[in-house]
Amino acid sequence: MIRSKLLFLIVGLVVILSLTQLVISHNLATTGEKVRQLELQADQLEEENATLTAEINKIGSLARITEEAQKLGLVKATQVLHLTPEIPVALK
Numbered sequence: 001m002i003r004s005k006l007l008f009l010i011v012g013l014v015v016i017l018s019l020t021q022l023v024i025s026h027n028l029a030t031t032g033e034k035v036r037q038l039e040l041q042a043d044q045l046e047e048e049n050a051t052l053t054a055e056i057n058k059i060g061s062l063a064r065i066t067e068e069a070q071k072l073g074l075v076k077a078t079q080v081l082h083l084t085p086e087i088p089v090a091l092k
Contacts, residue, residue, distance in 0.1 A: 058064065
């Protein structure tokens with residue numbers, strides 16, 4: 001009687017531990033896949049960031065801005081005027 005209860009308890013414990021190991025293994029595999037996907041996404045975003053930074057540098061370069069200004073018919077100012085207010089902007 002005691003022997004059969006002990007055997008039943010041991011078998012039950014083995015089954016419970018096996019199921020626990022299965023659940024933990026599944027969770028680790030799922031988490032690993034999520035980490036891999038996030039790493040791929042991070043790599044893609046870094047590449048896109050580098051591309052956009054290069055494009056910003058190209059578009060914002062002084063040479064390109066000068067070229068675009070000339071295409072639009074803009075010329076350098078020959079005379080610069082500075083306006084000064086007669087009344088101070090901020091009063092105490």
